Amino acid sequence: MDDTQLLSYLQLLEEDAADYTFGQLASDRRKATLEYFRRPYGNEEDGWSQVVTSDVQDTIEWLLPELLKIFISSEDAVVFDPTREAEVKGAQQATDACNYVFYKQNSGFLVLYTAFKDALMYKNCAIHWRKETVRSKETIPVRGATELTLAATMQEGDEIEGIETVPSPLIDPATGQPAIGPDGQPMMQTLLNAKIARITERQVIKVDAFEPECLLVKRDWTSPLLHDCPYVARNMLVTLSDLHVMGYKDVTAEELAGSAEPGNAADSLDRRDRTGRSNEDVTEAQSSASDDESLSTGWLRIEWVLVDADGDGIAERREIWRLKDKILSSEECSQVPVATGSPILVQHRVIGQSIWEIVSDLQKLRTDLTRGVVNNASLANNPRKTVMVDSHGAPMASIEDLLDGRPGGVVQTWGENAIGVEATPYVGNQMQPLLAYVDEMREQRTGLTKQRMGIDPNALRGDRTLGETQIIDDASKQRTELIARMFAEVLVKPVFQGILKLLTEGGMEKIAFKLRGEFVELDPNEWRDSYDMTINVGLGTGDKKGQMAVLNGVKQTQLQLAQSPLGPMMVTPKQIYNTNAKMLDLSGFKNVGDYLTDPGDAKLPEKQEGPPPQVMVKQMELQAESQRFQAETARDMRKLELEDQRATRAAEAQNAVQLANDERDAQRQREKDAADERIELAKIEAAREKVLADNRTKIIVARIAHPEGVPPNVEFTPEGDAVEVDPMEPVMQALGYVADMVTAPKSIVRDENGRPVGVQHGQQMRPIVRDENGRVVGLQ
Incomplete structure (x- = not known):
């Protein structure tokens, strides 16, 4: 098959695949874009509500975090398992390297985010992995070099950028000083200052998620896995500069501009809806690019096709790069480096269903209901007016005044009851159950419940147990986990298999990166090109x-x-x-x-091995004897402790009895002293009265006997009693002091051990006297 036949065959395959991709599928994708961005449906009327609900956008944006969390929560999204013991090290290195290439070198998070969002919106997504040659320029400054040194510094392919000559004294190697010429002057030499431009090329692995409308698949293919598909193509918008960097320097601007966009205008409209570019913007950009041929754009086809190009009767897989009417390259390849997937698999079809597809009609229904509620509320708050007309059909009120809705405005009328109001009842309350039913339908279709979104009004119910909440949450997550498993099998797994295959094809440099806190360097050439693979997406193991x-x-x-x-x-x-x-x-x-x-x-x-049985038996006997001795010792110690406790309690009881006896004896002594004191005072008082009575008798007798000779110290009371100045007054004062001492408060005096040692009576302390047994017998 020559190039002309191959080109015709490829154009035929492209046209057949494009009929489906750029037909109904493109129309659905454009509709999904409009509904995601809440664009008007086209049935809006002026003066009425034009609100568009966000059911599609909300559902997609709530599902994305859960899907991404499943894949990026683990350090390794994919793990390669060895099939033989000798492959353990290589499989682990392949796991680390592929995850590093995907997540670090290619921003794996953004790749997955873009692909998942495309699939949720546009029915499928597309990821492409490939090798690319990266050219980097390094500028090496060289100063004070001779021509020989400069030539030795340069490598093959290096270029000199800017060079200048600098005169410099010639240095004598023996002395290290400037060499002197025959004329006595320093000998001079010419040195060079230059910049060497060194271009280096290295192979890197590029992974990107591209627009699903740029993916063409054989129309009757029945699986989302593309490794055996007869025809797969990616359409890529490139500039002439891009093609020259890729190595196709013989392509002209006219040839590239003639490579028209595949498909029809519907796909172009979809792309412009997503990018926000109008037709004028595109025309202006093309006009600007026409001034610089390197910026001329066109569509490049990268096709993977099964074709018998060498005529041996066996179809080989070939990778073909071409413009619309020109094949740029055709090489045999071993894989289709493109993966696609849909969130909802439709059996025996390459493209399944999207989340937009199962929510679209609900958004339209909810939009209509919401608009009806808003319109009803507007009419209820601002009802329509009725105007009476006369017999000639002329209105009896000023229509201009009625149309002027300013608050407090004046309306002219020409008759009583000329203006009326057409009342509109508010039905918003009756619409709420219907809106709630639409929400329930969306939850059933997507599994995205209010509880998972954190807006469930029953989440704080007191009668809801943790187990009940967990069961409800797990059940609602099953739909999301199924989508994640589908993406893992048809999207992520092929991508990592392809990365491993590219790494092991040869031509790749060693990969150096930091792994688990250490810097490692891995050589992909030491690995196999395939291992068993485990998709580590955290499914089936709970949170x-x-x-x-x-x-x-x-x-x-x-x-x-x-x-x-x-x-x-x-x-x-x-x-x-x-x-x-x-x-x-x-x-x-x-x-x-x-x-x-x-x-x-x-x-x-x-x-460690134990000792011989005989030694173990002896050890057991010694251990038993030791335990018996310890038990006896503990028993004896306990016995002594109990005896000591009993003795202590007995001593404490004896001391308590002794203290009680001492207190009782002291109380008795105090009572006896008080009684003796009272008796003594009574005796003194009786003696005093007797003395006074005797004195009175003597005075009376003396008065009778010698009326004229009453002693001067004898006085008579008004009653006629004679009172003599009492010579016993000092004695009575002394007795009063004694009485005060007797009636003074008494207290027991104790030593530092709390034992009674005396009785404090007023200013006097009387020690306690004890017998030989320690009993209290009296006070001193």
């Missing part, structure tokens, strides 16, 4: 808390097994390390090496 609980149980089981005789057969240090590393990863710590050291292939430490 992070649930995974942490499971891993913690696994860790405890591993540690218990490690201590048992079955440990060497069932668990290794590497497995224990992996469990702890996964727990750190779930906790958000990516650099596991900062916390744990990888044991590698180390085995569990062997347990």
Whole structure:
């Protein structure tokens, strides 16, 4: 098959695939774009509500975070599993390198975000991976170099950018001083200052998500997996400069401009809707580009087709780069480096359904209902007016005044009741259940419930248990997890398989990057071009808390097994390390090496062999004897402790009895002293009265006997009693002092141990007298 036949065959395949892509599919994609951005439906009327609800946008934007979280929450989105023991190291290196290439070198997050959003909106997405040659320019300054040194510094392909000559003294190597010529002057030489431009090229792997309308697939292909599809193509808008950088320097601006856009105008409209460019903007951009041929644009086709190009009767996979009517290159290849996927798989079809497709009619319905409620509220607040007319049909009120809706305006009328109001009842309350029903329909179709969005009014119900909430949440997530699993199998897995294949094809330099806190350098040429693959998207294991609980149980089981005789057969240090590393990863710590050291292939430490049986028996006997001695010692110590406690309690009881006796004796003594005092005072008072009575008698007798001779110290009371100045007054004062002492308060005096030692009576302290048994017998 020559190039002319091949070109005709490719154009036929492109036209057949484009009929579907740029037909109904393009129309649906344009409609999805308009509804996502809440563009008008076209049935709006002036003066009525033109609101457009955001059901499509809300559903897509709520699903995206959950889908992305599933893929990027783990350090490794994909893990390559070895099939033989010798491949363990290579499989681990391939896992680390492919994740590094995808996430770090190609902004994997943005690739997944773009692809997932395309699929949710436009029914499918497209990701392309390939090798690209990156040219980088390095400028090397050279100063004070000779021509020979400059030539030695330059490498093949280097160019000199700017050179100047500089005279400089010739240095004598022996002395290190300027060499002197025969004329006595320093010898001079010419040195060069230059800049060397060094162009380096290196192979890199490029991964990008491109517009789904730029993907063409054979019309009757029945699977989202494209590795066996007979015809797959990517249409790419490029400039003439881009083609020259790719190596196609023989392409002219006219040839590129003649490579028209595939498909029809519908796809062009869709692209302009998304980019926000009008026809005038496109025309202006093309006019500007026409001034510089390097900026001329056109459409490049990259096609992967099964075709018998060499005529051997076997169709080979070939990668063909061409413009519309010119083949640029045709090479045999081993894979189709494009992956596509849909959120809802339709069996036996390459393109499934999108989230827009299952929400679109609900947005239209909700928009109509919302507009009806708004219009009804407007009419209820601003009802229409009725105007009476006369017999000639003329209005009886000024129409101009009625149309002027200024508050407080004046309306002219020519008759009573000329103006009326056409009342409109408000039906918004009756519309709320219908709007709620539309919300319920959307939840059933998408699995995106209000509870997951955090706006469930029943989320704080007191009778809702944690288990009930978890069951509802898990059930609502099943739809999202199914979409994630679909993306994992038909999108992410082929991408990583393709990256690994490109790395192992040869021509790739070693990859150096920082991994788990350490800098590593990996050589892709040491790996196989394929391994078994595990998609690590966190599905089927619950949320992070649930995974942490499971891993913690696994860790405890591993540690218990490690201590048992079955440990060497069932668990290794590497497995224990992996469990702890996964727990750190779930906790958000990516650099596991900062916390744990990888044991590698180390085995569990062997347990030391025990002593001979005879020694073990003797040890057991000694241990039993030691335990018996310890038990007896503990028993004796306990016995002594109990005896000491009993003695202490007895002494405390004796002291308490003694204190009570002392207190009782002191009280009795106080009562006896008080009684003696009262008796003594009574005796003194009786003696005093007797003395006074005797004195009175003597005075009376003396008066009778010698009326004229009453002593001067004898006075008579008004009653006729004679009162003599009492010579006993000092004695009575002394007795009063004694009485005060007797009636003074008494208190017990104790020593530092709290034992009674005396009785404090007024200003006097009387010590307690005890017998030989310590009993109180009196006071001193």
